[in-house]
Amino acid sequence: MDTGVDRSRSPLTRLVNLRYGLLLVPLVFLAVFFFYPLISILGVSLAPEGQLNLGAFTALITSSYYRDTLVFTTVQALLSTLLTIGLALPGAYIFVRYQFPGKSLLMALATLPFVLPTVVVAAAFSALIGPRGLLNTGLMSLFSLDTPPVQLDRTLAIILIVHVFYNYAVALRLISGYWANQNPRMEEAARVLGAHGWRLWWTIRLPLLRPAVLAAAMLVFIFTFTSFGVVLILGGPRFATLEVEIYRQATGLFNLPVAGALALVQIVFMFALMVVYTRLQKRITTDIQRAEYVALPPRSRRAKLMIGLNLVMMVVLLFAPLLALVIRSFTAGDSGWTLAYYQRLTVNTRQSLLFVPPAQAISNSLVFAGITTLLALTLGLITAYLLSRRNLPLVRWLDPLFMLPLAASAVTLGFGFIIALDSPPLNLRASPLLIPLAHTLVAMPFVVRSVLPALRAIPPTVQEAASVLGASPWRVWRWIDLPLISRGLAVGATFAFTVSMGEFGASLFVVRPDTPTIPVAIFRLLSQPGAANYGQALALSVILMIVSAVGFVFIERLRTAGIGEF
Amino acid sequence: MLAVREINLFYQHQPVLQGIDLDIFQGEILCLLGASGCGKTSLLRVIAGLEQPDAGDVLVNGHSVLDVPVHARDFGLMFQDFALFPHLNVAGNVTFGLRMHGISHPLQQERLREVLALVGLAGFEERDVTRLSGGERQRVALARSLAPSPRLLMLDEPLGSLDAQLRERLVIELRTIIKQAGVTAIYVTHDQREAFAIADRVAVMNAGRIQQIGTPEVIYRHPASVFVSRFLGLNNVLPVMSHHAGIVETAVGEFAVPGEPAAVLLHPDSLSLVNDTSERLTISGVVVERVFSGREYQLALALVTGEKLTFTISAHNGTGIPAVGDSLTAQIDPALVIPLADR
Numbered sequence: 052m053d054t055g056v057d058r059s060r061s062p063l064t065r066l067v068n069l070r071y072g073l074l075l076v077p078l079v080f081l082a083v084f085f086f087y088p089l090i091s092i093l094g095v096s097l098a099p100e101g102q103l104n105l106g107a108f109t110a111l112i113t114s115s116y117y118r119d120t121l122v123f124t125t126v127q128a129l130l131s132t133l134l135t136i137g138l139a140l141p142g143a144y145i146f147v148r149y150q151f152p153g154k155s156l157l158m159a160l161a162t163l164p165f166v167l168p169t170v171v172v173a174a175a176f177s178a179l180i181g182p183r184g185l186l187n188t189g190l191m192s193l194f195s196l197d198t199p200p201v202q203l204d205r206t207l208a209i210i211l212i213v214h215v216f217y218n219y220a221v222a223l224r225l226i227s228g229y230w231a232n233q234n235p236r237m238e239e240a241a242r243v244l245g246a247h248g249w250r251l252w253w254t255i256r257l258p259l260l261r262p263a264v265l266a267a268a269m270l271v272f273i274f275t276f277t278s279f280g281v282v283l284i285l286g287g288p289r290f291a292t293l294e295v296e297i298y299r300q301a302t303g304l305f306n307l308p309v310a311g312a313l314a315l316v317q318i319v320f321m322f323a324l325m326v327v328y329t330r331l332q333k334r335i336t337t338d339i340q341r342a343e344y345v346a347l348p349p350r351s352r353r354a355k356l357m358i359g360l361n362l363v364m365m366v367v368l369l370f371a372p373l374l375a376l377v378i379r380s381f382t383a384g385d386s387g388w389t390l391a392y393y394q395r396l397t398v399n400t401r402q403s404l405l406f407v408p409p410a411q412a413i414s415n416s417l418v419f420a421g422i423t424t425l426l427a428l429t430l431g432l433i434t435a436y437l438l439s440r441r442n443l444p445l446v447r448w449l450d451p452l453f454m455l456p457l458a459a460s461a462v463t464l465g466f467g468f469i470i471a472l473d474s475p476p477l478n479l480r481a482s483p484l485l486i487p488l489a490h491t492l493v494a495m496p497f498v499v500r501s502v503l504p505a506l507r508a509i510p511p512t513v514q515e516a517a518s519v520l521g522a523s524p525w526r527v528w529r530w531i532d533l534p535l536i537s538r539g540l541a542v543g544a545t546f547a548f549t550v551s552m553g554e555f556g557a558s559l560f561v562v563r564p565d566t567p568t569i570p571v572a573i574f575r576l577l578s579q580p581g582a583a584n585y586g587q588a589l590a591l592s593v594i595l596m597i598v599s600a601v602g603f604v605f606i607e608r609l610r611t612a613g614i615g616e617f
Numbered sequence: 618m619l620a621v622r623e624i625n626l627f628y629q630h631q632p633v634l635q636g637i638d639l640d641i642f643q644g645e646i647l648c649l650l651g652a653s654g655c656g657k658t659s660l661l662r663v664i665a666g667l668e669q670p671d672a673g674d675v676l677v678n679g680h681s682v683l684d685v686p687v688h689a690r691d692f693g694l695m696f697q698d699f700a701l702f703p704h705l706n707v708a709g710n711v712t713f714g715l716r717m718h719g720i721s722h723p724l725q726q727e728r729l730r731e732v733l734a735l736v737g738l739a740g741f742e743e744r745d746v747t748r749l750s751g752g753e754r755q756r757v758a759l760a761r762s763l764a765p766s767p768r769l770l771m772l773d774e775p776l777g778s779l780d781a782q783l784r785e786r787l788v789i790e791l792r793t794i795i796k797q798a799g800v801t802a803i804y805v806t807h808d809q810r811e812a813f814a815i816a817d818r819v820a821v822m823n824a825g826r827i828q829q830i831g832t833p834e835v836i837y838r839h840p841a842s843v844f845v846s847r848f849l850g851l852n853n854v855l856p857v858m859s860h861h862a863g864i865v866e867t868a869v870g871e872f873a874v875p876g877e878p879a880a881v882l883l884h885p886d887s888l889s890l891v892n893d894t895s896e897r898l899t900i901s902g903v904v905v906e907r908v909f910s911g912r913e914y915q916l917a918l919a920l921v922t923g924e925k926l927t928f929t930i931s932a933h934n935g936t937g938i939p940a941v942g943d944s945l946t947a948q949i950d951p952a953l954v955i956p957l958a959d960r
Binding site for chain 2 (some may be wrong): 510512513515516517518519520521522523524526530531534535
């Protein structure tokens with residue numbers, strides 16, 4: 052009920068104070084679980100024994116091994132970017148220009164890979180073209196071969212293919228979205244002036260698309276530069292990106308100073324790349340024009356051929372691995388269909404490196420994802436609520452602060468956790484809580500990004516109307532704001548849940564041997580010999596893929612349903 | 618009932634309201650009339666408690682309400698954009714205030730039917746507010762503001778977002794509904810016709826100040842200042858060049874008006890084509906425009922002294938209406954020569 056007449060001189064001041072109190076909750080969380088680990092990384096790399104010692108950094112510069120790691124990280128990222136953009140450009144062209152059946156469904160489905168966990172994707176490609184994959188087992192039984200004929204495992208090629216798989220849709224969406232908003236008259240003018248064929252691409256289309264192509268390239272570069280799971284699982288010992296090297300130095304060789312130094316290099320690169328990307332993205336959103344290409348059905352044979360080629364490429368690239376994963380998880384060597392891999396998930400075999408039956412990983416992941424969702428939702432909601440009050444001072448520069456965890460890679464986060472939180476004052480090393488805490492850092496920005504636009508879209512007069520009708524600030528929040536952002540909250544919760552279910556890099560660091568998550572279990576099973584382990588890895592991957600896909604469909608439906616509702 | 622005393626409000630060091638003094642009596646409809654940006658909406662927000670004034674007081678029945686938070690003031694406010702709650706249906710919107718006041722469910726339902734009937738939306742309870750027409754949304758907003766029986770109802774340009782035809786019809790209906798509900802009301806608008814149609818009294822505002830308060834008839838017949846006169850579209854304003862013993866001198870001639878006005882208004886209704894008394898003042902000029910609007914003619918005269926004045930003449934005048942180009946000498950009714958203050 053009403054608090055009645057409030058006689059304190061300034062009710063506004065008290066409200067502002069209350070909000071600052073609330074602000075402390077997410078700030079303290081960030082300070083303890085993000086900045087403190089980052090500072091610990093700085094400490095361990097610059098002063099491993101408590102005194103300034105630049106040995107680790109000197110090693111990075113002088114050792115050709117670390118230089119090669121940096122070079123490889125950059126080169127594979129560049130190659131992946133070039134390949135992705137090269138394939139996405141013609142794809143964007145047909146999506147902007149032509150109308151063909153199944154177009155919007157394909158565009159929506161093409162985004163699916165982006166939400167799939169890296170271990171699932173690695174397992175899927177392994178199931179398709181790995182030594183034990185469908186392609187090789189099929190060819191071997193067909194031609195009675197003793198060794199797998201397709202040797203892509205542990206090559207640069209398979210890393211690049213998987214990177215294209217991951218990022219193709221991102222580039223396609225960015226470029227075609229920008230292109231569709233461009234004024235078609237410019238191109239028509241160029242054609243009237245005599246440009247055609249390749250000259251049209253070089254003189255008009257590419258220069259006009261430059262901002263979108265650059266932004267897409269930058270994004271793909273950022274994603275592939277920080278690639279971890281794909282390289283670790285499919286690359287074998289020969290290849291290491293910075294992320295993989297941090298993991299190996301920290302957990303395999305216990306060389307913490309070097310791991311810390313590598314993590315610092317990684318952070319510096321990431322921040323620089325993020326700054327450039329943010330600028331590019333701003334340019335894209337500002338110079339969008341309001342003219343739109345009208346997509347027409349293809350008429351010439353060349354157009355039909357081009358559409359056909361692109362569609363075949365998309366379907367093969369994006370869906371063949373996922374299909375192979377499902378099929379292979381039900382295939383027992385050469386004895387046909389089997390459910391054995393799924394049945395064995397509940398069995399704790401003696402030689403298992405998991406200590407627990409793989410099915411235990413499923414319940415672990417569900418519990419961790421549940422806690423993560425709760426934590427991320429609570430912290431994200433508070434953060435979004437405060438960020439939506441633009442009139443509160445300080446808020447403007449807090450916005451980027453809460454996005455910072457997105458810029459740090461998961462491996463860096465995990466590494467920071469184990470060196471910062473395993474000794475007093477905060478000894479959480481033995482606590483299973485570390486996993487949801489790390490996942491919350493990754494998931495919270497997604498929650499903020501889903502809720503904040505919904506909160507900002509509420510007209511202030513709607514809240515004022517509720518106030519005038521007798522609703523106290525708390526009741527305005529409960530009866531007006533909360534129902535109006537429920538859709539955004541559901542999206543944020545789903546994001547948090549799926550992110551937690553699939554998170555691999557940070558989990559690998561902080562997981563305890565006897566409480567593995569699904570991705571960690573898949574990784575361990577994949578790295579073991581034996582058909583049974585392999586089959587179980589694929590079975591777990593299928594389960595995780597279904598969880599992610601359901602989450603993805605749910606998010607897409609909530610989002611599209613939101614358009615035009617109010 | 619409500620008293621506003623010496624209210625000052627600044628926004629980013631710019632004065633928005635300056636020394637506002639205002640009394641609203643029980644049961645009356647007071648209209649704040651002014652151009653956009655004159656501060657009328659800000660004044661409404663101060664009274665509602667959505668803004669804290671930098672100086673001054675707001676009193677209800679003699680008690681200050683400045684320290685009472687918005688939700689405890691027991692006022693109603695209807696927003697220009699209606700601000701309906703998109704996630705609630707018509708019933709949810711209308712009963713929101715009743716729920717916040719802890720009214721029991723049966724009483725809520727009774728009141729809901731009552732106010733929906735009052736605004737002519739009986740049977741609309743379950744309708745989705747996002748699918749209503751502009752006029753229907755306006756009624757829902759009105760019903761929502763009226764439902765908790767507020768001590769004071771404030772309406773901020775409630776017809777502003779509707780088209781002109783609908784507006785003319787609704788303004789009369791709005792007055793009937795407010796009067797039936799017996800609620801004291803402040804009505805904000807920039808439209809003079811709307812203000813005159815709905816208000817018991819009108820307060821004309823300009824640049825954060827109240828220029829004049831009075832009944833619509835007084836405001837229209839006797840605008841107090843050059844600003845009010847021009848704002849109402851009464852443009853026959855003649856600057857006073859000198860005054861002496863109750864006689865003021867203008868470019869057109871001398872008039873007998875009290876006080877020391879900065880200008881005089883020759884009211885558009887003051888022209889008479891009938892040559893009856895010599896007491897009346899005569900002006901002469903050439904007709905440069907003649908507009909027929911059904912019940913009357915508008916004549917624009919270019920005087921020999923250079924001014925252009927506009928008058929309305931009844932179409933049933935009986936004598937012939939002069940045509941464009943005709944020379945005209947006519948009389949001015951001295952009772953309709955209004956002294957204007959400079960502001």
